[in-house]
Amino acid sequence: xxxxxxxxxSVTALFVLAVPQxxxxxQSQAQIKAQAQVAPPQRVMSLNMCTDQLLLDLLPxxxxxxxxxxxxxxPNAALAAQAAQVGINYGTAEEVLAQNPDLIISGDASTPTTxxxxxxxxxxxxxxxxxxxxxxxxxxTRELGIVLGEEKRAQELIVRMDATLNELMHSMPERQIxxxxxxxxxxxxxxxxxxxxxxxxxxGINIAAADSNDYLVDFDLEELLRARPDxxxxxxxxxxxxxxxxQLLQHPVVRRLYEDRQITYPDNLYICxxxxxxxxxxxxxxxxxxxxxxxxRMR
Amino acid sequence: MRxxxxxxxxxxxxxxxxxxxxLLAGRVWIPPSDALNGLFASGSDLSxxxxxxxxxxxxxxxxxxxxxxGTAGAVLQGLTRxxxxxxxxxxxxxxxSLGAVIAIYFGLAAVFSAATPLLGIAGAFVATSITFALxxxxxxxxxxxxxAAVSGLGGALIALSLNLAPNxxxxxxxxxxxxGSLADRSWDHVFLVLPFVVIGGAILITTGRALDxxxxxxxxxxxxxxxxxxxxxxxxxxxxxxxGAATSVTGVIGFIGLVAPHLxxxxxxxxxxxxxxxxxxxxxxxxxxxxxxxxxxxxxPELKLGVFTSLIGTPFFFWxxxxxxxxxx
Amino acid sequence: MTKLEVSSLxxxxxxxxxxxxxxxxxxxGEFIALVGANGAGKSTLISVIAGLMKPDGxxxxxxxxxxxxxxxxxxxxLRAYVPQNxxxxxxxxxxxxxxxxxxxxxxxxxxxxxxxxxxxxxxLDAFDLNDHRDQPATTLSGGELTxxxxxxxxxxxxQLLFVDEPIAGLDPRHALxxxxxxxxxxxxDKLVIASLHDLTLAMRxxxxxxxxxxxxxxxxxxPKEILTPALLREIFDVDACVSGEGAGAFVDxxxxx
Numbered sequence: 042x043x044x045x046x047x048x049x050x051s052v053t054a055l056f057v058l059a060v061p062q063x064x065x066x067x068q069s070q071a072q073i074k075a076q077a078q079v080a081p082p083q084r085v086m087s088l089n090m091c092t093d094q095l096l097l098d099l100l101p102x103x104x105x106x107x108x109x110x111x112x113x114x115x116p117n118a119a120l121a122a123q124a125a126q127v128g129i130n131y132g133t134a135e136e137v138l139a140q141n142p143d144l145i146i147s148g149d150a151s152t153p154t155t156x157x158x159x160x161x162x163x164x165x166x167x168x169x170x171x172x173x174x175x176x177x178x179x180x181x182t183r184e185l186g187i188v189l190g191e192e193k194r195a196q197e198l199i200v201r202m203d204a205t206l207n208e209l210m211h212s213m214p215e216r217q218i219x220x221x222x223x224x225x226x227x228x229x230x231x232x233x234x235x236x237x238x239x240x241x242x243x244x245g246i247n248i249a250a251a252d253s254n255d256y257l258v259d260f261d262l263e264e265l266l267r268a269r270p271d272x273x274x275x276x277x278x279x280x281x282x283x284x285x286x287x288q289l290l291q292h293p294v295v296r297r298l299y300e301d302r303q304i305t306y307p308d309n310l311y312i313c314x315x316x317x318x319x320x321x322x323x324x325x326x327x328x329x330x331x332x333x334x335x336x337x338r339m340r
Numbered sequence: 341m342r343x344x345x346x347x348x349x350x351x352x353x354x355x356x357x358x359x360x361x362x363l364l365a366g367r368v369w370i371p372p373s374d375a376l377n378g379l380f381a382s383g384s385d386l387s388x389x390x391x392x393x394x395x396x397x398x399x400x401x402x403x404x405x406x407x408x409x410g411t412a413g414a415v416l417q418g419l420t421r422x423x424x425x426x427x428x429x430x431x432x433x434x435x436x437s438l439g440a441v442i443a444i445y446f447g448l449a450a451v452f453s454a455a456t457p458l459l460g461i462a463g464a465f466v467a468t469s470i471t472f473a474l475x476x477x478x479x480x481x482x483x484x485x486x487x488a489a490v491s492g493l494g495g496a497l498i499a500l501s502l503n504l505a506p507n508x509x510x511x512x513x514x515x516x517x518x519x520g521s522l523a524d525r526s527w528d529h530v531f532l533v534l535p536f537v538v539i540g541g542a543i544l545i546t547t548g549r550a551l552d553x554x555x556x557x558x559x560x561x562x563x564x565x566x567x568x569x570x571x572x573x574x575x576x577x578x579x580x581x582x583x584g585a586a587t588s589v590t591g592v593i594g595f596i597g598l599v600a601p602h603l604x605x606x607x608x609x610x611x612x613x614x615x616x617x618x619x620x621x622x623x624x625x626x627x628x629x630x631x632x633x634x635x636x637x638x639x640x641p642e643l644k645l646g647v648f649t650s651l652i653g654t655p656f657f658f659w660x661x662x663x664x665x666x667x668x669x
Numbered sequence: 670m671t672k673l674e675v676s677s678l679x680x681x682x683x684x685x686x687x688x689x690x691x692x693x694x695x696x697x698g699e700f701i702a703l704v705g706a707n708g709a710g711k712s713t714l715i716s717v718i719a720g721l722m723k724p725d726g727x728x729x730x731x732x733x734x735x736x737x738x739x740x741x742x743x744x745x746x747l748r749a750y751v752p753q754n755x756x757x758x759x760x761x762x763x764x765x766x767x768x769x770x771x772x773x774x775x776x777x778x779x780x781x782x783x784x785x786x787x788x789x790x791x792x793l794d795a796f797d798l799n800d801h802r803d804q805p806a807t808t809l810s811g812g813e814l815t816x817x818x819x820x821x822x823x824x825x826x827x828q829l830l831f832v833d834e835p836i837a838g839l840d841p842r843h844a845l846x847x848x849x850x851x852x853x854x855x856x857x858d859k860l861v862i863a864s865l866h867d868l869t870l871a872m873r874x875x876x877x878x879x880x881x882x883x884x885x886x887x888x889x890x891x892p893k894e895i896l897t898p899a900l901l902r903e904i905f906d907v908d909a910c911v912s913g914e915g916a917g918a919f920v921d922x923x924x925x926x
Binding site: 610 | 716719720721741742744745746748749750751752755756757758759760761762765766769770772773775805818821
Binding site for chain 1: 366368386389390393394444445446447449450505506507508509510513516523524526527528642
């Protein structure tokens with residue numbers, strides 16, 4: 042029987058639950074780090090594509106409860122293979138409750154409601170800041186190593202990354218290769234994004250970043266022509282299915298002038314900073330050099 | 341007997357001036373002498389390439405599409421005797437964009453480039469048919485409501501299609517489709533659209549005389565020899581062809597078809613057949629003007645055409661509302 | 670001379686016969702007043718005779734040829750139709766409105782021939798519309814609009830004119846003026862069929878009266894023969910008083926039955 046008082050009671054309860062609890066019930070980041078010294082987490086869950094990669098590099102599969110579906114279905118075969126060894130989640134609260142991790146790792150862009158909800162339900166959440174350059178990658182990796190109780194492993198990864206970076210720095214091409222990365226919709230990564238750091242280490246320079254300090258810069262065909270980059274770089278995700286961006290590729294001007302001067306890069310490695318970004322820089326160097334060599338031969 | 345010649349001539353002069361100005365305007369202004377060079381030769385000089393490969397096709401497209409919208413608006417208003425009839429408000433443009441989105445994002449256009457305008461036409465045809473079927477005979481209100489419903493449905497389906505599209509970035513391109521854009525278009529787009537716009541426009545122009553007779557209402561028009569069904573089909577096909585193809589390369593552009601005929605009407609004695617060609621020219625002028633504005637007024641990323649056409653259209657609506665309030669009992 | 674032959678016309682709407690087995694013959698040189706109560710089927714009958722509506726049964730023939738056998742344009746040139754409460758949608762000039770009557774005669778392409786331009790001027794003059802020539806049609810008064818619509822109907826010189834309630838809402842002067850004009854058309858060898866409620870004017874000016882009652886023709890003959898109190902009681906359910914003759918005749922409704 043429909044009971045009015047029961048309904049009122051439920052609605053009131055919902056309101057009470059929805060009110061964010063005070064911060065006292067959430068564990069601070071410092072507390073989490075301290076905890077790891079004593080008892081390293083055994084069941085870690087990642088709710089963010091970028092932290093997925095870091096987690097899979099730092100912890101053995103047995104200690105990882107799940108990573109996001111994005112890694113499981115990533116076009117990057119290596120990442121997908123790693124992810125296949127652990128569980129899967131879609132970033133929902135039900136899964137957190139069901140999988141019952143002892144530590145949740147997420148990016149720093151989760152919504153206040155998610156944070157509040159996790160705090161209220163007593164789960165430990167560690168937020169990892171996104172990295173915009175290799176310095177920040179080092180810092181983040183180190184911190185995450187502490188949180189997971191895997192400082193040694195984190196150090197190994199950083200050392201390897203630095204070795205690759207050094208190698209690249211000491212074998213820079215004669216002149217900087219001028220690149221525009223065309224992400225689609227006329228927007229290109231401007232100064233300040235990880236893409237630029239990776240590109241610089243690989244031996245290139247992002248022309249779009251030259252004029253502005255914005256994160257994303259509007260760059261139409263006229264600008265492209267004026268800037269006369271050596272190469273146009275496309276995020277591979279942009280190209281795998283048709284869209285207005287791919288139509289831009291077929292513009293007669295682009296076809297005529299940049300037919301052989303295009304390279305693609307796997308964008309997930311450029312969005313998410315991790316020690317693997319150094320390898321991405323190495324691959325980028327190889328692709329750029331090859332494209333430029335073709336250009337040289339054609340001239 | 342008055343003719344349209346002075347009116348058409350003035351509009352053509354204005355159009356030519358805007359056209360030339362459009363070649364000069366952009367983030368970087370090109371001097372007029374370079375612009376003239378670029379018109380005739382696409383050399384390796386940067387300015388010439390920009391003029392010939394980027395700005396010239398863009399201006400031509402603006403003229404073609406503005407003209408098709410103006411023509412369709414004039415004819416739709418003549419047919420329905422409804423001052424608010426136009427491709428955008430009747431849902432035609434939304435249907436056309438939906439067809440184009442399906443063609444592009446699901447790979448059909450990659451196989452067969454004419455798939456885009458053809459599906460645009462099909463979408464426009466279906467949308468117009470639904471609007472007319474729902475709203476006919478119910479007066480202004482019914483027709484506009486039917487158009488709003490079809491437009492809303494079309495917009496929602498566009499958003500859905502973009503979400504379902506294989507390309508992960510597709511959803512971010514929705515603003516192009518809902519607000520319209522002429523950015524980075526090429527001669528390929530011009531040739532894709534040209535035959536359909538010309539055919540559709542020609543069909544629409546032939547309805548002029550019948551629309552004049554329709555001023556006296558359907559019964560008298562019929563008694564004067566007008567085949568009403570034939571007329572409606574002509575308008576349907578002409579509008580779907582011209583606007584469907586045009587919208588397939590630009591996305592939805594609103595209000596041009598609404599405002600152009602209204603601006604022209606007082607100068608042509610309100611006679612439906614005399615409104616058609618000047619409305620086409622006025623539509624071209626308005627759209628070219630809006631496109632130039634998107635390139636000159638820079639507030640960060642390039643503004644979409646819809647921003648400026650709305651700026652043209654909404655004052656018009658306000659004026660119409662005020663007029664209605666004055667004449668209402 | 671053109672003959673109009675209507676045989677056994679039936680029009681069904683919503684399950685009942687609005688026009689129920691109507692037959693009549695007419696020829697040019699007549700002014701037929703169609704009378705009857707509201708809903709008797711007059712407007713529908715006129716629409717069908719004008720060829721704007723298809724009957725559910727029966728035929729309409731002009732000089733032996735069925736209406737649907739005519740080419741659209743030929744029929745348009747032959748007969749003109751003016752509906753009840755005609756209106757003009759756009760504020761076009763009166764001159765343009767009248768010119769619309771020449772639509773079926775216009776050449777497929779190109780400008781209007783000189784001859785037509787003078788025809789329009791003549792017609793404007795004949796209907797006393799010269800003062801309103803350039804005035805927007807939507808600003809005309811009731812009487813002026815009726816004249817303009819009739820001018821539009823007649824500028825093309827059709828043989829037949831079918832007009833539904835031409836004097837509805839007109840003041841006495843304009844009503845009289847309109848009926849007189851219709852009567853004059855008889856002398857130029859045209860056939861006019863008009864539905865009328867004003868029986869006095871019908872009696873005075875029509876050459877023939879056709880009376881309808883519930884979809885059927887109940888009387889067909891000269892005004893003197895037809896307009897009797899008995900018939901009027903039958904078709905209008907009202908007691909009437911008919912008196913006078915010719916120009917002095919009048920029909921007066923006294924009381925409901």
